[in-house]
Amino acid sequence: MKIRAMFIDMDGTLLTASNEISRRNMEAIDQLLSKGIQVFLATGRHYEVTSPYHQELGLRTPMICLNGAAIHDAKTGRALQTRTVQLNEERFHHLTATNTCNVLIHTENGLYCKEINEEIEYWTNVGQIPPRYVGDLREANYKDVLKYSVRTGAPSHDFSALFKNEADVINWNDGFELVAPNVSKWSAIKSILHDYRLHPKEVVAIGDGPNDLEMLKFAGTGVAMGNASEQVQATADFVTGHHEQDGLAEFIDRYLLPLHGSHVSRIG
Structure with a gap:
């Protein structure tokens, strides 16, 4: 064909x-x-x-x-x-707060993150749009999440498995990402x-x-x-x-x- x-x-x-x-x-x-x-x-x-x-x-x-x-x-x-993803936010933030990691939340109106890193600086330079919020994400007023990214710096299959009933999980060598099912x-x-x-x-x-x-x-x-x-x-x-x-x-x-x-x- x-x-x-x-x-x-x-x-x-x-x-x-x-x-x-x-x-x-x-x-x-x-x-x-x-x-x-x-x-x-x-x-x-x-x-x-x-x-x-x-x-x-x-x-x-x-x-x-x-x-x-x-x-x-x-x-x-x-x-x-x-396609937005729905998590138990209280549980998500509790689990990510008790693990050493950076958290990036991509929403329909921009990026929210726990910390700035080299990757986000590059994104800001290329896209000319800085994150809408940096800091304790429990205090961020975000909605309509498209993707969560949890950067642990190492494979984290046990950690990511905690969310498999709420989202589709993509495991990376430095953490994992969560998107809506299917x-x-x-x-x-x-x-x-x-x-x-x-x-x-x-x-x-x-x-x-x-x-x-x-x-x-x-x-x-x-x-x-x-x-x-x-x-x-x-x-x-x-x-x-x-x-x-x-x-x-x-x-x-x-x-x-x-x-x-x-x-x-x-x-x-």
Whole structure:
């Protein structure tokens, strides 16, 4: 089946460790666009730190942000779809207060956090919007939460499991994230497929993290980066190079561009 769209993760996939799009990745995406293949960004980032890269690539497609909890319009930035997560707030803050961690709360109207760190400083610089609140989150007046992020600095599976009955949990090496049940990048992609009249088999998805697992599994062709974990690589149909060696462009150049207009064969 002809490939008509590609969904691309940002951190560890599109971007280098210095948060830049390499020239080779830029050129490969330009080639896709010139062949009429739709390109979408699908990221755990919020809109404000996704949009500048979306504009740099010259994309006109909706942005999937916050692991699928929000979809934003390319032109206006307006949220086309949001999925809020409901936690027992008193319990959440009690548990996070008794563990050494930073807490980031992404809401429909901005970011609330316990502490400022280097990542948030970068977000503020790129998005030009500082957090709405920094400090004791029990005193913050927030609502409409799209994603909770708990940064412990280490894998925290036992800790994150305490919330599995309230939210979908995404475990990282430095903590975990919580989104509404059944929210993922793939759930957002399905909405876009419907709107764009795309079949899953016409879609390629590429990523490197645990928040990419569903889209790599259910897209017609799932591609894992060389820097992805063994679990992510095992889920994918293809494994390409490391994000610091233009693994995204490598896959596009080696498989997509030559095979555009024909089938991309699954492997493994």
